[in-house]
Amino acid sequence: MSSNWQPIDSYQQNNGTPDRVVTFSESSDKGDDAGVDSSPHDKMNFFQAVKKVQKLRRLERQQTRHTKSARKDGEHAPLIQDSRDLFRGTEKDDTSKPMEQPTVLEALIEIVLGKGVISWCLACAPLALVSVYFHWGATWVFWLNFMTLIPFASILGDFTEELALHTNETIGGLINASFGNAVEVVVAINALLAGEIRVVQGSLLGSIFSNLLLVLGCCFFFGGLKHKEQKFNATSATANMGLLALSSIALALPTPFAQYYNLHDSEVLLISRLAAIFLLFMYAQLLVFQLHTHADIFENDGDDAPFTRISMPVALAGLLTTTLLVAFFSDFLVESIDGFTEASGISRTFVGIILLPIVGNAVEHVTAVTVAMKDKMDLAMGIALGSSTQISLLVVPLTVLVGWIVGVDMTLNFPHFEIIMYVLSILTVSIVLSNPTCNWLEGSLLITTYFMIAVGFWFEKIKNY
Amino acid sequence: MSDLQPIATSSRQPARRLVSVGPEDDVERAPGERMSFFHVDYTEPETIGDLSYEPTTVSQVLREIVLGKGPISWCLACAPFALLSFYSQIGATWVFWLNFITMIPLASILGDFTEELALHTNDTIGGLINASFGNAVEVVVAINALLAGEIRVVQGSLLGSIFSNLLLVLGSCFFFGGLRHQEQSFNATAASANMGLLALSSIALVLPTPFAEYYELHDEQVLMVSRLAAVFLLCMYAQLLVFQLHTHTNIFQNEEGEDEQSARVSMTVAVFGLLVTTLLVALFSNFLVDSIDGFTEASGISRTFVGIVLIPIVGNAVEHITAVTVAMKNKMDLAMGIALGSSTQISLLVVPLTVIVGWVVGVDMTLNFPHFEIALYILSIFTVSIVLSNPTCNWLEGSLLITTYVMLAVGFWYEKIENY
Numbered sequence: 001m002s003s004n005w006q007p008i009d010s011y012q013q014n015n016g017t018p019d020r021v022v023t024f025s026e027s028s029d030k031g032d033d034a035g036v037d038s039s040p041h042d043k044m045n046f047f048q049a050v051k052k053v054q055k056l057r058r059l060e061r062q063q064t065r066h067t068k069s070a071r072k073d074g075e076h077a078p079l080i081q082d083s084r085d086l087f088r089g090t091e092k093d094d095t096s097k098p099m100e101q102p103t104v105l106e107a108l109i110e111i112v113l114g115k116g117v118i119s120w121c122l123a124c125a126p127l128a129l130v131s132v133y134f135h136w137g138a139t140w141v142f143w144l145n146f147m148t149l150i151p152f153a154s155i156l157g158d159f160t161e162e163l164a165l166h167t168n169e170t171i172g173g174l175i176n177a178s179f180g181n182a183v184e185v186v187v188a189i190n191a192l193l194a195g196e197i198r199v200v201q202g203s204l205l206g207s208i209f210s211n212l213l214l215v216l217g218c219c220f221f222f223g224g225l226k227h228k229e230q231k232f233n234a235t236s237a238t239a240n241m242g243l244l245a246l247s248s249i250a251l252a253l254p255t256p257f258a259q260y261y262n263l264h265d266s267e268v269l270l271i272s273r274l275a276a277i278f279l280l281f282m283y284a285q286l287l288v289f290q291l292h293t294h295a296d297i298f299e300n301d302g303d304d305a306p307f308t309r310i311s312m313p314v315a316l317a318g319l320l321t322t323t324l325l326v327a328f329f330s331d332f333l334v335e336s337i338d339g340f341t342e343a344s345g346i347s348r349t350f351v352g353i354i355l356l357p358i359v360g361n362a363v364e365h366v367t368a369v370t371v372a373m374k375d376k377m378d379l380a381m382g383i384a385l386g387s388s389t390q391i392s393l394l395v396v397p398l399t400v401l402v403g404w405i406v407g408v409d410m411t412l413n414f415p416h417f418e419i420i421m422y423v424l425s426i427l428t429v430s431i432v433l434s435n436p437t438c439n440w441l442e443g444s445l446l447i448t449t450y451f452m453i454a455v456g457f458w459f460e461k462i463k464n465y
Numbered sequence: 466m467s468d469l470q471p472i473a474t475s476s477r478q479p480a481r482r483l484v485s486v487g488p489e490d491d492v493e494r495a496p497g498e499r500m501s502f503f504h505v506d507y508t509e510p511e512t513i514g515d516l517s518y519e520p521t522t523v524s525q526v527l528r529e530i531v532l533g534k535g536p537i538s539w540c541l542a543c544a545p546f547a548l549l550s551f552y553s554q555i556g557a558t559w560v561f562w563l564n565f566i567t568m569i570p571l572a573s574i575l576g577d578f579t580e581e582l583a584l585h586t587n588d589t590i591g592g593l594i595n596a597s598f599g600n601a602v603e604v605v606v607a608i609n610a611l612l613a614g615e616i617r618v619v620q621g622s623l624l625g626s627i628f629s630n631l632l633l634v635l636g637s638c639f640f641f642g643g644l645r646h647q648e649q650s651f652n653a654t655a656a657s658a659n660m661g662l663l664a665l666s667s668i669a670l671v672l673p674t675p676f677a678e679y680y681e682l683h684d685e686q687v688l689m690v691s692r693l694a695a696v697f698l699l700c701m702y703a704q705l706l707v708f709q710l711h712t713h714t715n716i717f718q719n720e721e722g723e724d725e726q727s728a729r730v731s732m733t734v735a736v737f738g739l740l741v742t743t744l745l746v747a748l749f750s751n752f753l754v755d756s757i758d759g760f761t762e763a764s765g766i767s768r769t770f771v772g773i774v775l776i777p778i779v780g781n782a783v784e785h786i787t788a789v790t791v792a793m794k795n796k797m798d799l800a801m802g803i804a805l806g807s808s809t810q811i812s813l814l815v816v817p818l819t820v821i822v823g824w825v826v827g828v829d830m831t832l833n834f835p836h837f838e839i840a841l842y843i844l845s846i847f848t849v850s851i852v853l854s855n856p857t858c859n860w861l862e863g864s865l866l867i868t869t870y871v872m873l874a875v876g877f878w879y880e881k882i883e884n885y
Binding site for chain 2: 228229421424425431434440442444449451452453
């Protein structure tokens, strides 16, 4: 199916009347089979999903910018009325002025400060620094750095997108694939270098739980409140669940060799490292599949005129700077965990599994839910499921290998309880996804699962950890 | 509406043999709602030309509810003997079996009165009533056992009810329905919603596990986690009710439109009958639970087996027959509504309810089940979800589920929980 941008033209032809019923069959020009299943929903892989969201955001910004510039002339341009406005491409009404290219400074300010409530969290940055150097106490340090990191995830995403726009589809997809969960990677490696293995394992597992249960559940729930029943593409959902199941087997592999929860057993380490290599190999194959051999199955944005706001060197510099800042603040965060767990009584496991993933996921969460309420469930699921798959196939084995290199004994040996929870979550989600429609009850079910798991982790006591 | 003509139905019923007439022959109901099929089945005329016997006066109706069920009603004859056996010294085995058999028809009568009461209210409240009283017998037995301090029996009977509904009843529906109709289809949304909720309940069962060394019933944290999880499950059940009765009723409604059945007894009579039957159920289940001790000693059957395999028969026998009959009439959605809906109800309502009741009366009831039972529970859910992933069914899938149940029963026969 070439694109679902066809409806734009139809709307334009009809002067934007909302009554036209869009039938996707008109726009499928693959002719004969139009995809293996006749579902009108795009097979959205994670990278395409991220690109699509970024595109939506770009168009929103264009719309806002156009609105602002139009209002400067005294016109009263309508604000974004509904999702259709987001799809209006550069073929705007002829009454508009041509779009101005923002200056570099404007673009940077927009990236850093133009996100409303989330950007206010940046105000915590200087406070976070002060709290560290003036010894305000571990709890303050933890929470201030926590709040500071949240907008950084969004800024990092923007710079990644800008950089990706300067390259072709494939490299762009690769860049998105690598940096899509940059914050999780940075936090995990920081914790690894600090020797906090429990926190590493917890934050990675928690990110997967958060994406799989909380984000997906909120998408289904809030989307289901608005639209009674929503459809999604079952094929890509199943593929993602299959890869997650593979990762759960990898987690189960080292288990019989650990008596209770033994981190330093040499056999456990060896098995973990071998499994990590296999998982990374699988991830590479996933990339080849999505970006090379079967790229044509997925949506093709051929008509998208790249509208980059900043040049490539600027994007690169921005990316590196933001990554360094993330590394900097997450370093403080990780160091404060010790004191924080002692002062607050919250277990390390809970901090790793529930609290830390919020940093990397909060922004993604809001995006996915917004998109789901706009009835683009495939896109929302692409974000949520794709992110989980990425973490389980890329970030987890990556930390094992990094640990191997720097000499830290990071293994795939998770406590049995956590592995069981992981497997059961995958089972629950796959049951929910087996039926290619979703409703608010299924969303509530997933969210409740997450809360129950959080309750379990609150009480979990791993001896000596 | 004792119509003699074949009523036009959906294409799922291509051929109809006109052997049974009756007002509710082609009516589909919401899951969990009992259908008084014994109207149809047990008042069948011998020849096609006859009108079915329509009871009209209250006493006639009551007589039909209590006595009009064929072999099941004969079991009521055990009632006086059950009473006698309890007060005599005849031995726990007799007490157990006599009370066991007495309770089976009581479950059916309870179902009839529940249905009558529900008919006096609108769809929503009626659905609510059915949802609450649908498993009244299981609730009564469980609370009786709880108050007697028999935690193993409580846990066993609840888990066993879920296994029975999920594997045995569902399997029989698929099997006997599949023998008659080559392939039957059902609604996938309802099925996956139910299975998703069952998976959620399995997570709730796993939650207290790591805090128990082997199988520890009195640990503080186990209790706390169990009670929190129970609250979550009850919230989920409330949301399920909202989903079924309010926001998504169209999924669960009968496609053929009108439900012409009217209540046969007045509301007061229905409530009265409901209360009387519930009291009788409570009485006999009290004797039953009391006799378990002696029964397990005398017969050598383990408490676990009694709880998981034997006791659920009491609450489920009648439901089982109903569901299979309905499935053979090619109303697979209704049959699955009965089977799956019952399992979901028990796992989301009755299990957390016993935990909360235990909290209130001070009995340490937790969600900490033996690991073996939890593993089997999860695997059963997994198996059923695989079977239900394809929205058509056949006799082989039915046989598969029945075999799973039998294998589970074998496992429980040999299970030995230390000190239990």
